[in-house]
Amino acid sequence: MGRSSFTEREAKINLVNENILIEGHLTYGNFSKINTSIINPNIMGCFAYIPKMECNHGVISMDHSVNGRLKYGNTHLEFLNDRGYIEKDWGSSFPEQYIWIQANNFEKQGDSFMCSIAKIPMLGVKFNGLIANLHHNGKEYRFATYNNSKILEISHNKDGVSLKLSKKDIKLFIHAIFDTKGSLKAPTKGTMSNTIKEGLGGKISLTLTQKGKTMAEITSPYAGIEIVGYGTEVTDRKLKI
Numbered sequence: 042m043g044r045s046s047f048t049e050r051e052a053k054i055n056l057v058n059e060n061i062l063i064e065g066h067l068t069y070g071n072f073s074k075i076n077t078s079i080i081n082p083n084i085m086g087c088f089a090y091i092p093k094m095e096c097n098h099g100v101i102s103m104d105h106s107v108n109g110r111l112k113y114g115n116t117h118l119e120f121l122n123d124r125g126y127i128e129k130d131w132g133s134s135f136p137e138q139y140i141w142i143q144a145n146n147f148e149k150q151g152d153s154f155m156c157s158i159a160k161i162p163m164l165g166v167k168f169n170g171l172i173a174n175l176h177h178n179g180k181e182y183r184f185a186t187y188n189n190s191k192i193l194e195i196s197h198n199k200d201g202v203s204l205k206l207s208k209k210d211i212k213l214f215i216h217a218i219f220d221t222k223g224s225l226k227a228p229t230k231g232t233m234s235n236t237i238k239e240g241l242g243g244k245i246s247l248t249l250t251q252k253g254k255t256m257a258e259i260t261s262p263y264a265g266i267e268i269v270g271y272g273t274e275v276t277d278r279k280l281k282i
Contacts, residue, residue, distance in 0.1 A: 042056065043055060043056060043057075049069070049072070049101070050068065050069055051066065051067060051068045051069060051109075052065075052066070052067045052069075052109075053065075053066050054066070054067070054111065061114075062112065062113070062114055063111065063112070063113050064111070064112045065109060065110050065111030065112055065118075066109050066110065067107055067108070067109035067110075067111070067120060068107070068108050068109055069102075069105050069106065069107060069125055070105045070106030070107075070108075071105060071106075072101065072102035072103075072105050072127075073102055073103040073104040073105060073151065073153065073176060074102065074103070075100050075103060075174055075181065075183075076181050076183070081187065083098075083099050083100070084098055084099060084100045084172055084174065084185075085097065085098055085099075085172070085187075086172075086185055086186075086187035086188070087187050088170075088186075088187060091163070094132055094161075094163070095132055095133055095134050095136065095161070095162055096130060096131075096132040096133075096134060096135055096136055096159070097130065097131050097132050098128065098129075098130055098157060098172065099128060099129045099130075099131075100127075100128045100155060100174065101127035101128060101129060102125065102126060102127045103126065103145065103153040103155070103174065103176050104124060104125070104126060104145045104150075104151055104152075104153040104176065105124075105125045105126075105127075106122050106123070106124070106125065107120045107122075107123045107124065107125040108120055108121060108122060108123070124145050124146055124150070125145075126143060126145050126153065126155070128143075128155070134229050135229070135269070136159035136160050136161065136269075136270075137160055137269075137270050138159065138160040138269065138270030138271060139157065139158060139159035139160065139267070139269050139270065140156070140157070140158045140159075140195070140197070140202055140204070140267070140268050140269075140271070141155075141156070141157050141265070141266070141267040142154070142155065142156045142157075142202070142215065142217050142243075142245060142264060142265065142266050142267075143155045143156075143264065143265040144243075144245045144261035144263065144264035144265070145261070146261045146262060146263040146264075147259045147260065147261045148259065148260075149177075149178070149259070151176065151179070152175075152176060152177050152178070152259060153175075153176045154173075154174070154175045154176070154245070154247060154261075155172075155173070155174050156172070156173040156174075156184075156204070156215060157170075157171075157172045157173070158170070158171050158172075158192060158195070158204070160270070168186075169192060170186050171184060171185055171186050171190055171192055171206070172184075172185050172186070173185065173190075173206055173213065173215075175213065175247065175249065177249065177257050177259065178257070182208075182211065182213070182249065183208075184206045184207075184208050184213060188208065189208070190206060190207065190208040191206065191207045191208075192204070192205075192206060193205040193206065193207055193212075197268060197271055199219075200218055200219055201216070201217050201218035201219050201243070201266065202215075202216075202217050202266070202268055203215065203216045203217075210251055210252045211249070211250070211251045211256075212249070212250045212251075213247065213248070213249050213250075214247065214248040214249075214250075215245065215246075215247055216245065216246045216247075217243055217244070217245045217264055217266050218243055218244045218245075218266075219242075219243050219266055220242035220243050220244065241263070241264075241265050242263065243263070243264040243265065243266040244260070244261065244262055244263070244264055245260065245261050245264040245266075246258070246259070246260040247259050247260070
């Protein structure tokens, strides 16, 4: 992007035009990687091997330290051992309907969470695909279509979304609330012609249970939240995938 450069170790940012000025240098600490295998080479699992998917997703780091400085207009920002998260998307279009949530400002450093539920077109049909990954106390909990996890409930309105996921006897309850929303350019059929709303000032609470016993209750005062294609009406739908 212009004179900016991005690597796995640092970001050098220089975005200057008549409307915006963003300059700075950020360095990253060690990345917290997700668990992978030959069968599941990335967060998409076995779906990573299917060619020409409309949208592909990758998680580079669930959590890492960020240090450096940014200048945004006349505002100077300093990052001192702050928390970072990096993911990537590639393909031709974002899904027509999806929910995306991410947070890693939990009380315990290293705890991190991401979740994506999307309507996936494949081989002439569409299905609701699930990817959710929680790092907590040094363990990874993966809820995904490819490991037979289920979306038990989706409830949403203009203020946020609540989800209930399950994998065997483990359940994850997610409650995410919008605070502020900004506009974000998004791809549609290979061009950045769509605009979606993303809130980076949201809040999230997670409850993890096994056989009805609470294993974790954690909250993050900062979260990224996107709800696209669901409208603003209140819904309470039960889905199985």
